[in-house]
Amino acid sequence: MFISFYRVIKASLQDFIRNFWLSVVTTSILALALISVNILLVLNILAGVAVDAVSQRISVSIYLKPTAGEEVVAAMKSSLLVQPSVMEVTVTSADEALQKLQERHPDNEAIQNAVTELGKNPLGPSLAVKARNTADYPAILASLESPAYAPYIQEKNFDDHRELIARIRRISEKVESTAISVSALFAIISLLIVWNSIRITIYTHREEIGIMRLVGASAWFIRLPYVIEALLYSVLATLIAAAVIFPVAGAVGPSIRNFFDGTQFDLLGFFQREGWRIFGTEFLIAAALTTITSGIAVGRYLKR
Amino acid sequence: MADTMIHFQDVSRMYHPDIVGVTNVNLRIRPGEFVSIVGQSGTGKTTLVKLLMAEERPDRGRIEIGGWDVTHIKGKDIPLLRRQIGVVFQDFKLLPQKTVYENVAFALEVSGASVKRIKTVVPQVLKIVGLEEKAHRYPVQLSGGEKQRAAIARALVHRPKIFVADEPTGNLDSINTREIIDLLVKINQFGTTVLLVTHNREVVNTLRRRVVTLDAGQIVSDQEVGKYLL
Numbered sequence: 001m002f003i004s005f006y007r008v009i010k011a012s013l014q015d016f017i018r019n020f021w022l023s024v025v026t027t028s029i030l031a032l033a034l035i036s037v038n039i040l041l042v043l044n045i046l047a048g049v050a051v052d053a054v055s056q057r058i059s060v061s062i063y064l065k066p067t068a069g070e071e072v073v074a075a076m077k078s079s080l081l082v083q084p085s086v087m088e089v090t091v092t093s094a095d096e097a098l099q100k101l102q103e104r105h106p107d108n109e110a111i112q113n114a115v116t117e118l119g120k121n122p123l124g125p126s127l128a129v130k131a132r133n134t135a136d137y138p139a140i141l142a143s144l145e146s147p148a149y150a151p152y153i154q155e156k157n158f159d160d161h162r163e164l165i166a167r168i169r170r171i172s173e174k175v176e177s178t179a180i181s182v183s184a185l186f187a188i189i190s191l192l193i194v195w196n197s198i199r200i201t202i203y204t205h206r207e208e209i210g211i212m213r214l215v216g217a218s219a220w221f222i223r224l225p226y227v228i229e230a231l232l233y234s235v236l237a238t239l240i241a242a243a244v245i246f247p248v249a250g251a252v253g254p255s256i257r258n259f260f261d262g263t264q265f266d267l268l269g270f271f272q273r274e275g276w277r278i279f280g281t282e283f284l285i286a287a288a289l290t291t292i293t294s295g296i297a298v299g300r301y302l303k304r
Numbered sequence: 305m306a307d308t309m310i311h312f313q314d315v316s317r318m319y320h321p322d323i324v325g326v327t328n329v330n331l332r333i334r335p336g337e338f339v340s341i342v343g344q345s346g347t348g349k350t351t352l353v354k355l356l357m358a359e360e361r362p363d364r365g366r367i368e369i370g371g372w373d374v375t376h377i378k379g380k381d382i383p384l385l386r387r388q389i390g391v392v393f394q395d396f397k398l399l400p401q402k403t404v405y406e407n408v409a410f411a412l413e414v415s416g417a418s419v420k421r422i423k424t425v426v427p428q429v430l431k432i433v434g435l436e437e438k439a440h441r442y443p444v445q446l447s448g449g450e451k452q453r454a455a456i457a458r459a460l461v462h463r464p465k466i467f468v469a470d471e472p473t474g475n476l477d478s479i480n481t482r483e484i485i486d487l488l489v490k491i492n493q494f495g496t497t498v499l500l501v502t503h504n505r506e507v508v509n510t511l512r513r514r515v516v517t518l519d520a521g522q523i524v525s526d527q528e529v530g531k532y533l534l
Contacts, residue, residue, distance in 0.1 A: 007413050018401040211397045214357070215458065216387035217414035218380075 008221065012228035015205075022201060023233070029197040030237035030290070031244075033190040034282050038245045040186050041278070042267065044179040046256065051172040053260045058164065059090075059128045060137055061157050062144065066094060066124040068152040073125050076149055080129055083143065085136035090128040097123040124154060134169050194286070195293050198230060202297035209301040223298045230290035238283040246271055308368070309335040309466060309497045310356065315365030317351055324521040325351035329365070331516060331523060333499070335465070338492045340500045340508045342532055343518035349501045351521070353470045356499075357391060358382045370465060387415050390459030390467040390496075394474035396451040398443040404430070404454045405439040411461045429457040433487060449480030456487055467491055470501045481507065505532040 016023045064073065073091055080089045092100070098121045105111050115122070131137050141156055202209075205226070212222045246268070253267040271278070310333040317325035326348040333339050341349050354360040355367060358377050366375045374385055398407050408426045417425075430436045433453040443451055452472055459467060469488055473481040485500075485507055492498040502508060508515055508531065515530025516523055 003418070004413075004416055015401060207397075208399050208401070211399055212410075212414070213383075214386060214391060214397060215411040215414060216383040216385075216462075217410075218383045221414050 004221065008224045009228060012225035012232065015225060016229050016232055019204075022204060023229075026197050026201050027233045027236045027240070030194055030233050030286060031240040033194055034237055034241035034286065035244055036186065037190060037282065038241060038278070040183055042249075044183065045265075045267075045270070047175045047179060049256075049260060049265045051168065051175060054168055055134050055172075056130070058134060058168070059088075059130045060141065062127045062129065062141075062153060063155040063157075064124045064126060064152050065154045066121065068124055070125075072149070072152050073127070076127060076144065076152075079143065079149075080127070080140065083140060085131055085133065086129060086140060087132045088130040090130075092126045092128070094121050094123050094125050097121075097126060134172070191289060194289055198233075198290050198293040199297045202226060202294060202301070206301045209298060213302065219302050222302060223295055226294045226298050227291045230294040231287055234283055234287040234290050237286060238279055241282070242275065242279050246275070307334055309333050309337070309370055310499070311366075311368040312352070312355075313366040313368075315355065315362045315367060317348075317355060317360060317362050324348070325360075326355070326518070326521040329521075329523055331526075333497060335497055336492070336495050338489070338498045338500070338511070338513040340502060340511060340513060340515045340530070341518060342502060342508055342515055344503060347518040348521040349503075349518055350470060352518075353391070353468055353499075353501055356466075356468060357389060358385055383414070387411075387462050388464055388466065390456075390462065390464035392452065392455040392459050392469050392472050394471035396443070396448075396455045396475075398451060398454055398458075400443055403440050403442055404435055404446070404457075407443070407454060408458045408461050411458050415462065425461055426457075429460045432460065432490075433457045447480075448476050449483060452476060452480070452484050453487065456484070456491075460491065464496065466497045466499065468499045468501070471503070472500070473502065473504055473507060485511070508532040 062076075064076075070093075073093075077089050077091055080086050098115070101111065101123065102115070129137075129140060131140055144150070144153065144156075209222055249271045250268040253269075256265065256267055310331070312329045312331040315329045316327045318327075319325055329348075329352070341352060343349050351360065355362055356369070358374055362375060366373065368374065369385070369389070372385075377385060398404075399410065402410060405426060408429060409422050412422045412425065427436060427439070430439050433456050435450060435453050435457060438446065438450060443454065446454065452475075456469075456472075467488070469484075472484055472488070476484060481504070488498055488500060489511075500507075500511075512529055515525070515527050515532065517525035517530075517532075
């Protein structure tokens with residue numbers, strides 16, 4: 001049994017090397033399919049990063065009346081922060097608001113005079129709320145409608161952002177559903193390409209399979225070298241795909257960060273963290289596909 | 305029966321209601337015989353070989369090889385049968401990506417033979433067919449005659465009781481044809497039953513051995529020391 005297995009391994013390696021160009025072509029097709037899948041994966045991730053980047057820029061400001069004291073502001077901040085959907089709450093005190101106004105319009109005499117004539121700070125404190133998800137804003141703001149807080153609220157600018165937020169949500173959902181559809185389509189195309197290239201590889205060996213049968217080789221002795229060879233194609237193709245993707249991720253990573261204006265997303269870091277899982281899964285799928293295809297394709301010629 | 309190596313009993317094989325492979329073939333071949341199966345193209349010679357190798361099943365009748373009924377042989381037993389029958393073809397059927405040595409060794413490897421046995425037997429059979437000097441060449445580097453001798457070496461490596469040569473000289477010139485036929489005679493002298501399927505009149509007439517003539521799928525003549533009749 002051991003000697004037969006050794007011979008099967010030897011036969012598959014020998015066949016891989018002696019049919020060098022056929023092996024190169026088959027491995028290349030498989031590697032290109034895997035590289036394309038990874039590119040699609042990166043594009044999906046980038047689409048998510050883009051939507052996140054835009055969403056991160058959105059915050060809803062709640063302007064309070066000048067009568068709202070520090071304790072009210074602190075209570076509102078606390079009640080917002082305990083909500084899981086709230087990511088961040090930034091408080092701007094009345095004094096800070098006035099200072100910002102003056103800093104923003106240092107040469108506008110009308111503003112400066114109006115503040116001086118009033119003799120007191122006309123502005124109230126405000127809260128800038130960032131949600132984890134744009135869909136959560138209505139619920140967050142609704143939570144402030146309670147009688148404890150409502151009398152202090154002068155203005156919520158959610159209505160100004162409502163359309164923008166809704167649009168981002170629509171784009172986000174569209175990007176997600178498109179990504180799923182494109183990924184599914186691409187996966188099917190890749191499967192068909194790989195399936196076909198393995199079948200063509202076995203087709204070129206059909207006469208050899210016939211000869212092996214004639215000299216008394218058992219079905220498994222004929223089939224197994226081709227299955228192992230298919231496994232070899234998958235290993236090499238995965239390694240080639242990884243060898244291409246890692247340097248490319250390293251090279252384009254800074255450009256992506258610049259493009260998204262300082263996003264924290266690190267493409268190379270992502271592949272370094274998730275590489276084993278991504279390429280491991282891709283290898284398992286490629287190996288399953290190629291070995292099953294090989295086995296079936298050889299089986300066709302074994303029956304003849 | 306001990307005095308029968310191959311026995312076709314009332315065997316018929318039809319490819320289509322109108323296309324006859326062989327019909328009602330009754331043929332008994334004794335161990336150690338040299339039998340030429342002759343006939344023009346399409347008379348059923350190759351069908352007989354395919355039935356013998358279990359490449360095809362008869363529609364009717366019974367086939368026995370060395371007392372083993374192979375009429376309804378199971379798929380898993382076919383490799384065992386084929387290891388007991390050496391066979392060569394007009395188109396040699398050598399594995400193109402293997403050397404002469406590897407082609408011959410492959411027939412032993414598939415049966416699980418030990419490395420030691422392969423290293424002993426393969427050079428022996430290559431010496432018998434005169435290819436020991438070209439053992440490490442690939443089929444593409446050999447002449448037609450050499451390819452056929454490599455195929456014969458591969459067929460001999462299991463020391464089969466039956467040796468089937470299906471038009472072995474069809475692609476060869478007269479000198480190579482003579483050499484191959486001499487080799488088949490030599491194999492027969494070792495005690496192997498030889499079945500030569502051919503339509504080469506000169507070869508058959510020179511051999512002066514048993515000749516079975518097929519016409520339209522039927523045996524029309526069976527002579528102990530025969531000549532090519534058609």
